[in-house]
Amino acid sequence: MNIWGAAIALFVSAFMGEASFPGVSVAITKGDQVIAVQGFGHDSSGAPMTEHTKMAIASVSKSFTALAVRQLADAGKIDLDRPVFDSRVTPRQLLAHKSGISDRTLPEKSLPQPGSPAQAVERAQEVLRTAVPDGQFRYTNTNYHLAARLVELASGESFNSYLRKHVFEPLDMRETVAIDVTPRDLPSDYRRGYGYAYGFSVPLTEPDRFVAGSDGVITTAADMAKWLAAQPKLAPREGMGWETDSQGRLRHNGIWFTSTAGQVLTSSGYGIAVMANSGIGLGNESTYALENGIADIVDGRTPPEPSSYRLVTDLVLAGLTVLSLVLGVRALRRPRRFHKAWQVLRFVPLGVLLALPTLLGLLYGGGRDITFYQLAHYSLPLVVWLGVSSVLNVSVAIVRWRR
Incomplete structure (x- = not known):
């Protein structure tokens, strides 16, 4: 060279x-x-x-x-x-x-x-x-x-x-x-x-x-x-x-x-x-x-x-996914009574997931556009964490509302 x-x-x-x-x-x-x-x-x-x-x-x-x-x-x-x-x-x-x-x-x-x-x-x-x-x-x-x-x-x-x-x-x-x-x-x-x-x-x-x-x-x-x-x-x-x-x-x-x-x-x-x-x-x-x-x-x-913080970022997201899974399963197996108004917070991860393409565009791209499919290419671990957290939190909220 x-x-x-x-x-x-x-x-x-x-x-x-x-x-x-x-x-x-x-x-x-x-x-x-x-x-x-x-x-x-x-x-x-x-x-x-x-x-x-x-x-x-x-x-x-x-x-x-x-x-x-x-x-x-x-x-x-x-x-x-x-x-x-x-x-x-x-x-x-x-x-x-x-x-x-x-x-x-x-x-x-x-x-x-x-x-x-x-x-x-x-x-x-x-x-x-x-x-x-x-x-x-x-x-x-x-x-x-x-x-x-x-x-x-x-x-x-x-x-x-x-x-x-x-x-x-x-x-x-x-x-x-x-x-x-x-x-x-x-x-x-x-x-x-x-x-x-x-x-x-x-x-x-x-x-x-x-x-x-x-x-x-x-x-x-x-x-x-x-x-x-x-x-x-x-x-x-x-x-x-x-x-x-x-x-x-x-x-x-x-x-x-x-x-x-x-x-x-x-x-x-x-x-x-x-x-x-x-x-x-x-x-x-x-x-x-x-x-x-x-x-x-x-x-x-x-x-x-x-x-590079590429691997560290994904390992942190993997840890958050496992934590969300453990806490969610635990909450489903041992549901307790909570005031219904507080259960609205369970929908926050779902809201973040749905808004994620817009949020990432604003935070990292100055308003750039991205689709959900492209978002999975950008960071599958981030999508998986928010997806797992959303499903479990919504499930817990439904179970507790029914109780």
């Missing part, structure tokens, strides 16, 4: 052990030169990860969509500051997540999923008519679904074909494809990612979701190295598929329910891309810390020791 190759390999392996990542692939560049590409661990078929293993990069895909829009803007086919789709929203505002649209105004995961960018625009028509761009940042995949349709209308090509002809092929990214819907459109040689529960990583199929423009690029570490090496010429810009972090680095992370990814461009000229085949969950929100650790090593700094 180069002079710091052993240090990076050791750090990645340690991180994988702490975070329970079965497989990781890494690409590193300096300026326009590819420095290293390598796979670690294995995929869900048991095969070793290599630089040619197909991986989902999730919302890292947004930087590709933004580039496509910029290309067409440079060609005079898109006006970045002219409202589109009979709304007050401009392409620049879509790319910067400042369109006034959010997961609260259009819950993009809970609603029926479109099958194409054109259908995504149809689904968003009412929200587009009432959207008021106010300069506030509200992250939602819908913005990039609409941007994908802009590319189609301006180019006369399907969005995925445009990316292939005008982005992937010119950069020699011949292992890379873009898809519309998961898991329907995933390549035949793509291996499922993993979910995680109670210390075990289990291969899972990504839930049915529309991903064109927002998070639909499937690629390899070898191709991501080519992408990163091209960035000095492409001049990535904040608010257009890239974000600036607290240290002034351009980056974007991506999360699927069965994989995570991230890319970062350091001020010292390094490009780093990381892809892992383990999905978002409690204790695994992204590959952010992994990218930062690699960036520290290439810049000559010592990274923090890898750590």
Whole structure:
């Protein structure tokens, strides 16, 4: 891997052990030169990860969509500051997540999923008519679904074909494809990612979701190295598929329910891309810390020791589930009389369970949308604990009311 190759390999392996990542692939560049590409661990078929293993990069895909829009803007086919789709929203505002649209105004995961960018625009028509761009940042995949349709209308090509002809092929990214819907459109040689529960990583199929423009690029570490090496010429810009972090680095992370990814461009000229085949969950929100650790090593700094509370979180939830089961069974076997008004409290776990998708979206995602099915991918132990507690508490309340 180069002079710091052993240090990076050791750090990645340690991180994988702490975070329970079965497989990781890494690409590193300096300026326009590819420095290293390598796979670690294995995929869900048991095969070793290599630089040619197909991986989902999730919302890292947004930087590709933004580039496509910029290309067409440079060609005079898109006006970045002219409202589109009979709304007050401009392409620049879509790319910067400042369109006034959010997961609260259009819950993009809970609603029926479109099958194409054109259908995504149809689904968003009412929200587009009432959207008021106010300069506030509200992250939602819908913005990039609409941007994908802009590319189609301006180019006369399907969005995925445009990316292939005008982005992937010119950069020699011949292992890379873009898809519309998961898991329907995933390549035949793509291996499922993993979910995680109670210390075990289990291969899972990504839930049915529309991903064109927002998070639909499937690629390899070898191709991501080519992408990163091209960035000095492409001049990535904040608010257009890239974000600036607290240290002034351009980056974007991506999360699927069965994989995570991230890319970062350091001020010292390094490009780093990381892809892992383990999905978002409690204790695994992204590959952010992994990218930062690699960036520290290439810049000559010592990274923090890898750590993760993923297993601890699940073990605590497992303990709460067992405790709820023991206490609930005990209460059912030895029911006592309680004032009926107090029994209303028995319904609190059920209320929390029913409200959990909304609560998690508010607490962890700034109002992001998630379905119950996707919630089980995010944290099965949390759903199991609340489910067991709800069933037993409601049963106890019914028994005591009847007495």
